[in-house]
Amino acid sequence: MAELAGSALQQALGRLVVETHGAGFTDVSAAVDDWLARERAGNGLLTVFIRHTSASLVIQENADPDVQVDLLRRLDWIAPRNAGYVHDCEGPDDMPAHIKAMVTGTSIAIPVQNGRMVLGTWQGLYVAEHRDRPHRRELALHFLGEVGRAD
Amino acid sequence: MAELAGSALQQALGRLVVETHGAGFTDVSAAVDDWLARERAGNGLLTVFIRHTSASLVIQENADPDVQVDLLRRLDWIAPRNAGYVHDCEGPDDMPAHIKAMVTGTSIAIPVQNGRMVLGTWQGLYVAEHRDRPHRRELALHFLGEVGRAD
Amino acid sequence: MAELAGSALQQALGRLVVETHGAGFTDVSAAVDDWLARERAGNGLLTVFIRHTSASLVIQENADPDVQVDLLRRLDWIAPRNAGYVHDCEGPDDMPAHIKAMVTGTSIAIPVQNGRMVLGTWQGLYVAEHRDRPHRRELALHFLGEVGRAD
Numbered sequence: 001m002a003e004l005a006g007s008a009l010q011q012a013l014g015r016l017v018v019e020t021h022g023a024g025f026t027d028v029s030a031a032v033d034d035w036l037a038r039e040r041a042g043n044g045l046l047t048v049f050i051r052h053t054s055a056s057l058v059i060q061e062n063a064d065p066d067v068q069v070d071l072l073r074r075l076d077w078i079a080p081r082n083a084g085y086v087h088d089c090e091g092p093d094d095m096p097a098h099i100k101a102m103v104t105g106t107s108i109a110i111p112v113q114n115g116r117m118v119l120g121t122w123q124g125l126y127v128a129e130h131r132d133r134p135h136r137r138e139l140a141l142h143f144l145g146e147v148g149r150a151d
Numbered sequence: 152m153a154e155l156a157g158s159a160l161q162q163a164l165g166r167l168v169v170e171t172h173g174a175g176f177t178d179v180s181a182a183v184d185d186w187l188a189r190e191r192a193g194n195g196l197l198t199v200f201i202r203h204t205s206a207s208l209v210i211q212e213n214a215d216p217d218v219q220v221d222l223l224r225r226l227d228w229i230a231p232r233n234a235g236y237v238h239d240c241e242g243p244d245d246m247p248a249h250i251k252a253m254v255t256g257t258s259i260a261i262p263v264q265n266g267r268m269v270l271g272t273w274q275g276l277y278v279a280e281h282r283d284r285p286h287r288r289e290l291a292l293h294f295l296g297e298v299g300r301a302d
Numbered sequence: 303m304a305e306l307a308g309s310a311l312q313q314a315l316g317r318l319v320v321e322t323h324g325a326g327f328t329d330v331s332a333a334v335d336d337w338l339a340r341e342r343a344g345n346g347l348l349t350v351f352i353r354h355t356s357a358s359l360v361i362q363e364n365a366d367p368d369v370q371v372d373l374l375r376r377l378d379w380i381a382p383r384n385a386g387y388v389h390d391c392e393g394p395d396d397m398p399a400h401i402k403a404m405v406t407g408t409s410i411a412i413p414v415q416n417g418r419m420v421l422g423t424w425q426g427l428y429v430a431e432h433r434d435r436p437h438r439r440e441l442a443l444h445f446l447g448e449v450g451r452a453d
Contacts, residue, residue, distance in 0.1 A: 009160055009295070009311055011447060013345055013413055043164055045198055045293050047347055047411045051422030053363045059257040060249060061204045066238035067249055074230060074250045079376060087368035098362060098369055099376045102406060104253060106361040106425075109198045109260045109411045111164055111293035118291045120202030123257075140420045142347050142413035144295060144311070144446060145162060160311055160446070194315055196349055196444050210408040211400060212355045217389035218400055225381060225401045255404060260349045260411045262315055262444035269442045271353030274408075295446060296313060 012039040014141040020055065020129035023093075025068045028139070029125045033116055035141055041115045044145010048125065049107045051138045054097035055129050056104040062124030075100045075130070097130035104128055112145060163190040165292040171280035174244075176209065176219045179290070180276045184267055186292055192266050195296010199276065200258045202289045205248035206280050207255040213275030226251045226281070248281030255279055263296060314341040316443040322357065322431035325395075327370045330441070331427045335418055337443055343417045346447010350427065351409045353440045356399035357431050358406040364426030377402045377432070399432035406430055414447060 014035050020026050032048065050057050061067045079099035081092040088095065108125070110117045119125065127137055165186050171177050183199065201208050212218045230250035232243040239246065259276070261268045270276065278288055316337050322328050334350065352359050363369045381401035383394040390397065410427070412419045421427065429439055 009162065011311065011346065013415060044162065045196075045295060045347075047413060049411070049413055049420065051420065051425065053361065053422070053425055058253055059204065060253060064238055064240070066236075067246070070236045070238050070246050071250060071253055074234075078229065078254075078380065083376075085368075085372045087366055087372050089366070095369070095372050099373060102360055102362060102373055103380075105256060105407060107411050109200070109258050111198060111200055111291045113164060118200065118202065120204070120289070123202065123204055138422070140413045140415075144347060160313065195313065196347075196446060209404055210355065211404060215389055215391070217387075218397070221387045221389050221397050222401060222404055225385075229380065229405075256407060260351070260409050262349060262351055262442045264315060269351065269353065271355070271440070274353065274355055 009145060010147040011144045016139040016141055018127045018137045018139060020127060020135050020137055022132050022134055023072060023129055025126040025128055027062065027124045028127055029119065032125060036112060036115050036143060039143055040148040041112055041143050042146035042148045044112045044143055046110045046112050046117060047107065047142040049140040050127065051140060053101055054094060054131050055127060055135065055137050056101040056106060057108050058104050058126045058128045059108060059123050060126060061122050063122050078103060093132045100130040160296060161298040162295045167290040167292055169278045169288045169290060171278060171286050171288055173283050173285055174223060174280055176277040176279055178213065178275045179278055183276060187263060187266050187294060190294055191299040192263055192294050193297035193299045195263045195294055197261045197263050197268060198258065198293040200291040201278065202291060204252055205245060205282050206278060206286065206288050207252040207257060208259050209255050209277045209279045210259060210274050211277060212273050214273050229254060244283045251281040311447060312449040313446045318441040318443055320429045320439045320441060322429060322437050322439055324434050324436055325374060325431055327428040327430055329364065329426045330429055331421065334427060338414060338417050338445060341445055342450040343414055343445050344448035344450045346414045346445055348412045348414050348419060349409065349444040351442040352429065353442060355403055356396060356433050357429060357437065357439050358403040358408060359410050360406050360428045360430045361410060361425050362428060363424050365424050380405060395434045402432040
């Protein structure tokens, strides 16, 4: 692909609030692409950052929902409840949630082409909630690249 | 290090296809640095993104190949076959591959200095294939920074 | 949040050396924000990259220090010593350290607003040392965004 010179680079900073429904994956791909469209993003780089330590960001298969079932079960195996945690004052699901967030991650950088994340065919961008109860999770969004003209 | 002002920032978007040989690590450090050279990248930021959910990106030791053997074995322990997965229609290596990809990651951002990734002495950038069979894996590359003059 | 146009984008490349005290978390949030201040960073994107394969970067809770105790214990469970590793020439803590680094990660991209990382209230940015002994760890820092005027 050729070098993308000639158009001034700009940036946009945004925020996306995601209501989760307890432990599980919430697909935010469309909401993030909508934000890119509102910012008139062209080619560039998107960074998604979750401002929490008991929820995380995961890019995973968006085709068969069973995949998410197995991913969650394996996270439960990696970070079970009642494993003798020292930090237990916030409930039995809290420390496992921190561990799950640690091994999955807080930030993802994704190239953007013609205003859309370059996700593969079977990739979705998910907020992974690791607490039992629904939470309001905040994502910080950053785009840096070409911003389209209004004409 | 001083602020790098005075030179206009540009970006480049690229694509690298990697043929894997079944489960294991493929070093893509040189191929990525070659792309940076072709784009005449100077100082800036490189983002590497893999467009798949059963392969991932890992930065790990490039000195003793035994390290990779142990990393792969431990990933097999974290995500074994035949663990009673619900998603089993794509073969016994598929769901483990998704889990391994989830705990290792899809995207890596690496500062670039004088046209080269600032990897440490013992660091290599690898595509980690988690399926048994060889696959054709596609990486999206994004560089943002100073692009060198042709003189 | 509105598009941040109108101010020329610049970049800065830096380096932060962190002395660790053996296995554990070292909070580098303040040191990184100090670097942003020295570079007169405004709004933009920060990338932190660790140039090692037996230490890693983790964003986790900064409130209750017990959380770190449990995170470290669970990493020890994921990557125990004496698990029959092929790579054992650098000591019993070396191969576990590589595994721990692999599942936590080498690079984190964080949006910056008004010169500060947009960390959540309970988030801290940590260097996670996975070797037993103290080490001198080097971080590469990259900022891309608006750089404030000196007036």
